[in-house]
Amino acid sequence: MSVAVQRAMAAVRIKSKVAIARVGRDSRRLDTIVNLPKIETWRREHVPDGTPAFAQREEMYDHVHAQLIGDGAIDYLEFGVFEGQSLRHWTQLNQRPESRFYGFDSFEGLPEDWKRFDGQMVKAHFDVDGVLPDIDDERLSFVPGWFQDTVDIFLEKFEPQAQLVLHIDSDLYSSALYVLTRLNALLVPGTIVIFDEFSSVLNEFAALEHYCSAYQREYDVLASAWHYFGHLAIRMR
Ligand SMILES: C[S@@+](CC[C@H](N)C(=O)[O-])C[C@H]1O[C@@H](n2cnc3c(N)ncnc32)[C@H](O)[C@@H]1O
Structure with a gap:
């Protein structure tokens, strides 16, 4: 030529x-439709036959706890607390006195609208006017504020003492990616990471994919719950 x-x-x-x-x-909706098949490609590459899949997220939490933590202590960091439903479950699941639980949330809602396949959730949807969940547990501390303002300050003082469990329930790509990248040094092999909206393909799914690609990280899938990977538990390699 x-x-x-x-x-x-x-x-x-x-x-x-x-x-x-x-x-x-x-179009966000078109973007989502075009990207959704990536989850099936990911499933073939990452999810071995026989990987436990549960109906409800609490069953997945219980399974991960029983199989990987047993009667050990944990450092549990939850990003996205809202009214504390999942956080409360974890404080009840793990009774070790030396376990520590940290709940990060603005308690003022999302930093931006959460655009989803089936519409959008406005920023204010999770606004609880700064009111912290009523969970009576002296092992629990709340870290109010935007992750982008609180995480680095938290990391300056935080010394891991037990099996780390990171729970990402912040819905947005920006929030999930921020947490994963800022916590990369903490995510040592064996760290358990739970996603609450994994099949939100342009959000938590994309955040995990992009984080692992940029930081050259790999993981094993431990279990999932809800329809087609709505919730996911992984262990970092
Ligand atoms: C789906 S809710 C959490 C639900 C909770 N884990 C439960 O089980 O009920 C998502 C939360 O993430 C918080 N969030 C998302 N991005 C955030 C950010 N960048 N900084 C602080 N909070 C954030 C929102 O305020 C909201 O309360």
Whole structure:
């Protein structure tokens, strides 16, 4: 092929790209539809046959706790607490006095609207006016504020003392990616990470994929729950 033909073809490619960028439809819903099959590709690569799949997330928590923690102590960090439903479950699940539980949340809602396949959840949806959940457990501390303001300060003082369990229930890509990347040094092999909205393909799923790619991390899938990987538990390698 002559140089002139190669140049002409390159010009057509560039013009097509510009035309698509300018007149194409920027649609979150289309983006989601196009990306959803990535979960099936991921499943084939990451989820061995026989991996436990539960109906409810609490069954998955109980399984992970029984299989991997047993009667050991944990350092449990939950990012996205809201009214404390999952946090309360974990404080009841693990009774060791030396376990520590930390609940991170703005307690003012999400930092941005959560755009989902089936519509969107506005920022204020999880706004509890700064009121902390009523969980009576002296092992528990709350870290109110945006993760982007609180995590680095927390990390300056935090010394891991037990099996780390990280629970990401912050719905948004930005929040999940921020937490994973800032906590990378803490996520030593064996760390358990739980996602609450894993099949939200442009959010927690994308955050895990992008974090693992950028930081060259790998993991094993421990269990899932809810329809087709709604919730997921992994262990870092
Ligand atoms: C789905 S709710 C958590 C639900 C809770 N784990 C439960 O089981 O009921 C998500 C929470 O993440 C919090 N959140 C998301 N991104 C955040 C961020 N960047 N900083 C602080 N809080 C955030 C929101 O305030 C919201 O309360």
